[in-house]
Amino acid sequence: MGITGLLPFLEKASTKGNISQFAGGTVAIDTYCWLHKGAFSCAEKLALGQPTDAYVTYCMRFVNMLLGNNIKPILVFDGCHLPAKKDTESKRRELRDKNRKKAAELIRLGQVADGKNLLRRSIDISHEMALNLIKACHERNIDCIVAPYEADSQLAYLNISGIADVIITEDSDLTLFGCKKIFFKMDVAGNGVLVEQDRFHLAMGVRSEHFSMDKFRYMCILSGCDYLPSLPGIGLVKACKFINKTAETDMHKALTRLSSYLNMKSLDVSIEYRDAFLRADVTFKHQLVFCPFKRKQVRLTPPTTDVTPEQLHYAGKEMPDDLAWQLAIGNYDPMSLKKIHDYDPDTYASGKSITRTNSWKAATVVKHDSIWNTDFKINKKPPKEDKQTTLWPDTFGKVTILKTSDIALPLTSPKRSYEEVNEMEQEEMIKLYTRNKSESNKRSCSDVDVSNLQLDTSGLEEREKSPILVRRANPFAKTTKSLEISPSLLDKGKNRSKFRNLARFRPTVVDNNILTESKFFAQTTDLPKLPNFKNCATANYPATEKCYGLYQSADSKAHTAEALEYDNYLLSRTDDQQLECKELDIKNERRIPAVEDRMETSQNHAVIQESCISESTYEETVTEMHGALPVAEEESTSDLQPNYTKPNLLQWKNTKVNSSTALLSIGVLNSQNNGTLRAMQGAAKTNRLPRTRSVNKKFQPVKRKSQVEQGQQCLLSSFGFQKKTGLQH
DNA sequence: CCTAGCCTCATAT
């Protein structure tokens, strides 16, 4: 389930972006997400046990997109079920079985479409499917790793240890496992939402020195997580209030004061809950993961002495090193612990040649260094995150950087800014300030700056349409029908039109030192990096320069004085003050972009020029862009994609079965057998299924006979026929 | 008024 409502809650820590900003880096993927979506296209075949590689192809499209962006992907898969999640897991299985039976029932009644629909929603991602994808990846020298337990913690380990620069997932849990950067909702073009840990404190509404990952995790567990349901009436908001109020670090103690702090006297915090709370916390902190360098299982963070063995057991129990290794590389089924494959990275990789592609831009896919290589080095220099491949062909080539510390934009309230999206005006602006490509090559610096400032505004407004933000309640909806004038200004009763547009800026930038770019124009820009604040490596992490500890020491919270000031600034202002400040800022600072004036005065041109980092940097990046980057993303991915073939699936190509025929046959057979599922069960148990068998046989080559039988087994079990309990009616 | 909880829906081609 993840943490309900966490992504919207983390709005202030989120940015819309493209994965290409991690070009040159490494990305770890929560592959279950891809498999699950990919399985939709072939749900019926999967339910019928028919061979299909559609889900593999689907996943490889994403892989190819990443490769096309010069990103090294590491696919991470789920392993064994965690003791902590046993009931959740069995509940899910029950639901799936129920849905499958219902689907069978619907199909039997002739409602084939509805039945198929239900079937689609009750697909189970088997490890066999994962293995097929793993095999396809091995063909292309792409690293895969099966987590000892949850992929979540494994992904966090890869991110924290610096092996992966960012995690791609749909699961909000990744945030509380300690990931630094997580990329949510990534589509096949690479667009998604980046959530960064060093901005969490903004979402919680505290200054960064009052923030800790411990607090964040406590808050999330309190609001209800996979390992522990929440107390009645407690959600993220209440949990956040409590965590911010309490100074007690010992949660077992602190929780006793929960009801009084929240004024909920009916709330009963039992000792059982408090124990379970600590167990859940341990499961997040100390879950078993696999270290690819040591080739053995370690804890996500080393347990402290106060952690009991029982609690640790809850977070996964160690297995022998060899089994752990075989499991990690995908040779063993995590459920049955049976051998299913015989991959050996030490011998396999050396014999393989690099896969070639027809891509116009490169003859070969870069051979990334495998994490299984004994001499694998963590990328010392993290990728330039400021780099962005354009997804906006119209504006391609235009780059501008806003140094927002100079602008010192105050934080606007989300409620208000959400109101101010005005698409007509945005389009108007784009029209006004967009140039065609040939022109853009020979533009003057000031031209670019002007257009970019305008478009940055639209970029920011685009951001407000982020899926994360869409759900925000709209307090003005009833009072304001027209958005010609900002509702926030109506609200204030005065139209401060001069700075109206400034009020639209959202707090894109948190730290004074961070530079923000337009989403439309930001391309490849070498920006000065923030100094990295490094923690000491914990014992569980491979010793490298880039090792960050999961839990912040005092050092790690080091910020520049300016950054702290800015945090204070953001957190302390009310809307009214913000508006006042804006006026002050505009008077006192030279570099305030007067958006309202559309930068039409020469004065402003000069001013804006200064906000370029430096002219030389600017020139360099422009030429680099033209040389190295594809104009449109689709071009490169589609070039890559056809080259992907999967030999061990090719042999299945002749085994196409008309699935609806097969599905119908179930219905037919079922009605022949007295029309009840119970009858089917009986038939299944005594292995008498002549009709089904013959239908399948007709389409299956002899050579695949064993698979046919397997398929039938699958089919049967998929409709719950092997279960003793019949339908309830 | 806000919050949390419950319900339904979608995920690909």
Added chain:
DNA sequence: TGAGGCTAGG
């Protein structure tokens, strides 16, 4: 898994 809508209860 998340998104989004709707509602009862504090």
